[in-house]
Amino acid sequence: MILRKTIFFILILLISAAGSVTAQDKLIIARVKYSGGGDWYNDPAAIPNLLDFINRETGIPVATTEKKVALTDEKLFSYPILFLTGHGRIRFNEIEVKRLREFLNYGGFLYADDDYGMDKYFHAVMKKVLPKAKFIELPFSHPIYHIHFDFPGGPPKIHEHDGGPARAYGLFLNGRMVVYYTFDTNISDGWVATHNDPPKIREEAFKMGANIMLWNLMN
Numbered sequence: 001m002i003l004r005k006t007i008f009f010i011l012i013l014l015i016s017a018a019g020s021v022t023a024q025d026k027l028i029i030a031r032v033k034y035s036g037g038g039d040w041y042n043d044p045a046a047i048p049n050l051l052d053f054i055n056r057e058t059g060i061p062v063a064t065t066e067k068k069v070a071l072t073d074e075k076l077f078s079y080p081i082l083f084l085t086g087h088g089r090i091r092f093n094e095i096e097v098k099r100l101r102e103f104l105n106y107g108g109f110l111y112a113d114d115d116y117g118m119d120k121y122f123h124a125v126m127k128k129v130l131p132k133a134k135f136i137e138l139p140f141s142h143p144i145y146h147i148h149f150d151f152p153g154g155p156p157k158i159h160e161h162d163g164g165p166a167r168a169y170g171l172f173l174n175g176r177m178v179v180y181y182t183f184d185t186n187i188s189d190g191w192v193a194t195h196n197d198p199p200k201i202r203e204e205a206f207k208m209g210a211n212i213m214l215w216n217l218m219n
Contacts, residue, residue, distance in 0.1 A: 027051070027060060029213065030067040030079035032110075034096070038086030038118050041068075046191040047083060053191075053206040054213060058148065071096040076103055081216055084112040085188050090121040097128045104130070104178040109216040112181045113188040116159075126171060126179065135169040135181065142170075144180065144215040149207035156204040158197065159186040176219065180212060 029047050034040050047066035055062045066083070069076055072095055082103070084090075092100065104110065112122055123135070138144065138154070145151040157166040166185035170177040189195050190205020197205070 027054070027062040027081075027213070027217070028067055028079055029063075029081045029083050030069040030076075032082050032084040033068055033070045034084070034086075034090050034092065036089035036091030036121065038088040038090045038121065039115075040084070040086050042086065042115060043188060043192045043194070045193075046085075046188045049191045050188075050206060050209045050213075054210050057206075057210060058214065060214075060217075071099040071103075077106060077108070080108060081213060082108065082110045083188075084110060084122075085115045085118075087115050087117040088121065090118055090125050092125045092128065097125070100129050104173060108178070110179045111212050111216075112179065113186060114181070114183045115186055115189065119183055122181065130171055130173070130179075133171045133173065135171060137167060137169050138180075144177075144211055147211050147215045147218065149211055151208060151211070155182055155185050155187065156201075156208055157185055158190040158201055158205050159195070 029051065031047060032040060048064060051062040051064065051066070054060055067075075067079060069079060069082070071092065076099060100110070114122065126133075126135075140152060140154040145154055155166040155168040164184050167183045168185070169181045169183070171179035171181070187205050187208050190197055190202045191209060193202075
């Protein structure tokens with residue numbers, strides 16, 4: 001799967017250069033639908049705005065809208081990148097836990113962004129999904145902070161929630177990061193205009209979002 005994603009990255013660049021991109025060639029990000037009341041659907045313009053930024057700044061052909069997917073959906077494995085966010089409780093049943101574990105083992109990638117209030121719930125469900133894996137805070141030297149845009153100080157601080165610095169963690173399987181989780185930064189809120197963030201802050205949020213997606217394509 002890792003090799004396939006690298007080949008996909010190369011192919012979409014070649015296809016884009018040739019000017020023959022089809023809907024099937026475009027990068028798609030799928031938002032995870034979950035139960036528990038944690039408003040998985042908040043900021044619906046976030047992913048479309050990020051996709052537009054990636055296309056404009058990198059030339060990589062992307063979809064114009066996100067997909068929405070439950071972990072039990074048949075098409076789950078059609079999407080290489082999942083996005084999950086929310087403000088509160090996240091609940092996965094046993095089937096959903098198993099499906100997400102299979103998705104990550106197969107080569108899929110999950111980016112989760114705490115929109116304030118979901119931290120303890122996200123840790124709890126991921127402990128069920130990957131019971132032997134532990135969240136590791138990434139060093140600022142990690143390639144995800146430098147693959148396209150440079151973030152020498154690690155993840156940008158977009159919103160003030162708990163008063164601490166922006167934090168980012170990874171969950172790893174056989175040395176491969178399969179989950180990237182941001183806490184007390186709320187990067188995805190910077191992808192929408194409704195929070196009145198200054199243009200410079202929103203630009204940082206978009207750049208970091210692009211890095212996350214591009215790093216996944218190359219790994």
